[in-house]
Amino acid sequence: MQIIVLLKQVPDTDEVKMDEKTGTMIREGLQAIINPLDLHALEEALRLKEKTGGEVIVVSMGPPQTEEALREAIAMGADSAFLLSDKKLAGADTWATSKALSKAIEKIKDFDLILAGEKATDGETGQVGPEVAAMLDIPFSTYVNRIIEITNDGLIVSRVVEEGYEEQFLPFPCLLTVVKDINEPRMPTLKGKVKARRAELNLLKANDLGLAESEMGLKGSPTRVVKISYPKVSRNTRIYTSKNLDEALEELIGKLKKMALI
Amino acid sequence: MGLDILVVGEVRNSKIHSVTYELTSKARELAEKLKSSVEVLLLYSECDDSLEELIYRGADRVLYVKNDKLSLFNQEVWTNIIVDVALKRKPYIMLTGATSSGRTFFPAVAAKLNTGLTADCTGLDIEEETKLLLQTRPAIGGNVMATIKTPNHKPQMATVRPRTFRPLPENKDRKGEIIELKPDEKLFNSRVKVISFKRDETQNVNIQDADVVVAFGKGIKKPENVKYILELADVLKAAVGASRAAVDAKWISYPHQVGLSGKVVSPKLYIAAGISGAVQHIAGMQTSEYIVAINKDSEAPIFKVADFGIVGDLFEVIPELTKRIRQEIEKPGGKKDEV
Ligand SMILES: Cc1cc2nc3c(=O)[nH]c(=O)nc-3n(C[C@H](O)[C@H](O)[C@H](O)COP(=O)(O)OP(=O)(O)OC[C@H]3O[C@@H](n4cnc5c(N)ncnc54)[C@H](O)[C@@H]3O)c2cc1C
Ligand SMILES: Nc1ncnc2c1ncn2[C@@H]1O[C@H](COP(=O)(O)O)[C@@H](O)[C@H]1O
Numbered sequence: 001m002q003i004i005v006l007l008k009q010v011p012d013t014d015e016v017k018m019d020e021k022t023g024t025m026i027r028e029g030l031q032a033i034i035n036p037l038d039l040h041a042l043e044e045a046l047r048l049k050e051k052t053g054g055e056v057i058v059v060s061m062g063p064p065q066t067e068e069a070l071r072e073a074i075a076m077g078a079d080s081a082f083l084l085s086d087k088k089l090a091g092a093d094t095w096a097t098s099k100a101l102s103k104a105i106e107k108i109k110d111f112d113l114i115l116a117g118e119k120a121t122d123g124e125t126g127q128v129g130p131e132v133a134a135m136l137d138i139p140f141s142t143y144v145n146r147i148i149e150i151t152n153d154g155l156i157v158s159r160v161v162e163e164g165y166e167e168q169f170l171p172f173p174c175l176l177t178v179v180k181d182i183n184e185p186r187m188p189t190l191k192g193k194v195k196a197r198r199a200e201l202n203l204l205k206a207n208d209l210g211l212a213e214s215e216m217g218l219k220g221s222p223t224r225v226v227k228i229s230y231p232k233v234s235r236n237t238r239i240y241t242s243k244n245l246d247e248a249l250e251e252l253i254g255k256l257k258k259m260a261l262i
Numbered sequence: 263m264g265l266d267i268l269v270v271g272e273v274r275n276s277k278i279h280s281v282t283y284e285l286t287s288k289a290r291e292l293a294e295k296l297k298s299s300v301e302v303l304l305l306y307s308e309c310d311d312s313l314e315e316l317i318y319r320g321a322d323r324v325l326y327v328k329n330d331k332l333s334l335f336n337q338e339v340w341t342n343i344i345v346d347v348a349l350k351r352k353p354y355i356m357l358t359g360a361t362s363s364g365r366t367f368f369p370a371v372a373a374k375l376n377t378g379l380t381a382d383c384t385g386l387d388i389e390e391e392t393k394l395l396l397q398t399r400p401a402i403g404g405n406v407m408a409t410i411k412t413p414n415h416k417p418q419m420a421t422v423r424p425r426t427f428r429p430l431p432e433n434k435d436r437k438g439e440i441i442e443l444k445p446d447e448k449l450f451n452s453r454v455k456v457i458s459f460k461r462d463e464t465q466n467v468n469i470q471d472a473d474v475v476v477a478f479g480k481g482i483k484k485p486e487n488v489k490y491i492l493e494l495a496d497v498l499k500a501a502v503g504a505s506r507a508a509v510d511a512k513w514i515s516y517p518h519q520v521g522l523s524g525k526v527v528s529p530k531l532y533i534a535a536g537i538s539g540a541v542q543h544i545a546g547m548q549t550s551e552y553i554v555a556i557n558k559d560s561e562a563p564i565f566k567v568a569d570f571g572i573v574g575d576l577f578e579v580i581p582e583l584t585k586r587i588r589q590e591i592e593k594p595g596g597k598k599d600e601v
Contacts, residue, residue, distance in 0.1 A: 013522065013541065013542060036523060037523065093378060094369070094378075094379065094381075095372065095373065095376075095377070095378050095379070098373060121522055121523070122402070123381075123401075124381070124382070124401070124522075125369075125379075125381035125382070126365055126369075126381065127365075127369035127372075127379060127381055128369075129369075130337075130366060130367075130369035130370045130373070131369045131370065131372065131373040133370065134341070134369070134370040134371075134373035134374050135373050139338060139452075139453040139454045140337065140370070140454075141337065141366075141454065142337070142362070142365070142366045143362055143366075145516070156457065159362075160362075160516070160517055161335075161362040161363070162361060162362055162467075162468050162470055162471065163274070163275075163461055163462060163467070163468055164459060164460050164461040164462040164467075165459070165460045165462070166334070166335065166456065166458070166459050166460075167456075167457040167458045167459075167460075168336075168454055168455065168456050168457060169454070169455040169457060170453070170454050170455075171453055174453075179516070180516065180523050181516040221378065222376075222377050222378030222412050222414070222415040223378035223379075223380060223397075223410050223411070223412050224410065224411050224412075224413060225408050225409070225410050226396075226409050226410065226411050227408070227409035228401075228406055228407070228408055228409075229406070229407045229409070230406060230407070231407050235553070235567065235568065235569045236569065237565060237566075237568050237569060237570070237571055238569070238570050238571065239560075239565065239571040239572075239573060240570075240571065240572050240573070240574075241560075241572070241573045241574060242572065242573065242574025242575060242578055242579060245572070245574065245578070245579065245582065248572050249579075249582060249583055249586055251570075252554065252570060252583070253586055253587065253590055255552070255570070256531070256587070257590070259530060259531065259551075259552065261473065261474060261498065261530065261531055262497075262498070262587055262590055262591055
């Protein structure tokens with residue numbers, strides 16, 4: 001099976017510190033990591049390859065340092081990597097990101113399956129997967145927590161929704177976005193790391209995509225961020241200790257009654 | 263071009279999902295500013311609720327597609343039909359709930375319509391000078407609010423978190439139209455085949471729709487102790503949430519996880535027991551209306567976002583709270599008598 005994994009580099013929110021005064025995240029000096037859910041997408045791709053043979057190709061759009069993320073993916077077991085990096089692509093929203101990625105995928109041509117994370121921890125939109133699928137006009141599914149069966153012509157998957165689990169069949173080629181529950185990603189091996197260091201990455205530039213300038217990057221993005229504000233959730237916290245638990249619970253129950261919850 | 267707003271509603275278990283009323287209410291407010299009208303689109307095979315109700319609560323026109331092939335959600339069929347309706351009616355703005363289905367078909371619809379889409383909005387307004395939709399959403403784990411515009415593309419599209427807006431009160435004097443749409447049969451054909459839907463047997467899993475969420479973390483210590491949380495959830499008729507640490511420990515299944523890599527919830531009441539309050543957890547619950555934290559560590563960051571905190575042992579606090587709530591409910595004139 002030929003599998004493409006969409007992988008994004010994001011700031012490591014695990015190391016995030018809060019600015020006590022403004023209540024915002026301090027983003028400076030954060031390390032860049034592979035979007036955690038994309039590791040699950042990659043892991044699933046590697047497992048499918050182990051079962052059926054074929055190749056795993058990772059594709060990422062981002063600044064030049066995204067190269068590190070792609071090498072890490074190779075160290076985990078990916079066969080090859082495409083890096084889409086160009087100033088002209090900078091500032092892309094989900095539409096422009098999906099447009100660029102789908103054009104890059106058309107270049108790679110032969111694939112049976114595309115795997116992506118359900119969402120990225122920075123943008124948190126979860127839109128790129130479905131948008132890429134729509135632009136490539138292939139069937140897709142989201143919130144996939146298990147690939148139940150691989151048949152000759154497609155996949156049976158389970159997706160997790162608000163009230164339970166849905167089972168769907170998707171014919172190849174198709175795209176899935178996965179949730180964390182699907183697997184436990186492996187660690188890179190020593191051998192993999194050696195291979196990754198030597199690997200040739202395939203570099204793609206904006207001009208390789210056959211897109212008009214008006215379809216790329218910030219310029220090509222239908223949406224614009226026009227304002228950023230910092231909400232200060234000022235909650236008037238009332239703190240009790242279990243020494244006066246009686247009083248605390250009395251007040252709490254009063255509040256719940258007032259809110260008509262009991 | 264018109265300035266109409268199209269709300270894509272949701273029918274779940276043959277009922278109009280509350281997010282539909284919430285969006286209709288907000289759309290009404292926006293339509294007043296635009297001097298335009300609100301259309302609500304529903305796709306279903308069966309609906310027990312009266313569609314008039316949507317008119318009483320702000321819609322000018324209810325468009326519905328009723329077809330047996332819509333009994334189980336199929337992203338491809340939904341996308342086909344919604345794109346078709348959008349191309350015909352040319353809405354100025356399109357809104358849907360940021361539910362698992364809305365977050366699935368709306369990006370595909372936006373891609374097919376070649377327009378932008380803002381995910382998970384918590385605020386919507388009309389900019390006076392330009393008449394453009396201002397879409398506000400939390401970014402970077404809810405620490406920043408970003409306001410986004412779609413200046414040159416139509417429709418302007420957004421998914422909106424359930425429970426963000428309040429439905430309008432019912433006004434039976436409101437008049438409107440109910441129109442059945444009959445899309446081309448071929449739009450119901452799909453490459454994706456929906457095989458089955460299995461409801462999660464645990465009744466308390468739907469944390470995004472619940473008024474009350476009782477959540478626990480690593481502080482619960484062992485799986486046997488989850489019962490204290492379930493008992494409290496039971497008396498409060500609450501859904502049960504959990505931190506990632508609790509889910510990773512396999513004390514409860516992943517659909518219960520609240521936070522950056524789980525679900526974002528915004529109930530009226532969120533009780534966090536034995537949860538430290540890591541940024542990634544807070545990102546998923548800080549917009550709750552009232553937050554109660556129970557933790558034995560007075561320095562736990564969860565207290566920073568709480569309205570009400572008890573520094574203490576949850577094994578002492580939770581059973582006592584459960585007991586007292588039960589007493590309260592069973593009192594004459596308590597909630598139990600209302601039903
Ligand atoms: C990319 C990424 C994504 C993540 N996404 C999520 C996410 O979606 N959701 C999420 O929750 N986390 C997420 N995390 C993990 C997050 O960083 C924390 O590790 C996690 O939330 C901690 O869970 P916890 O509060 O249950 O455990 P801990 O941090 O171990 O806290 C346990 C708390 O229980 C208290 N306690 C112990 N015993 C008692 C007692 N008897 N009575 C009262 N209190 C007691 C302790 O004081 C402590 O504060 C993510 C991390 C990363 C890196
Ligand atoms: N710049 C990118 N390069 C490669 N893949 C991406 C990029 N942006 C998003 N993706 C993929 O799309 C998923 C959802 O991202 P998002 O829509 O930004 O939440 C991610 O988990 C990735 O798999």
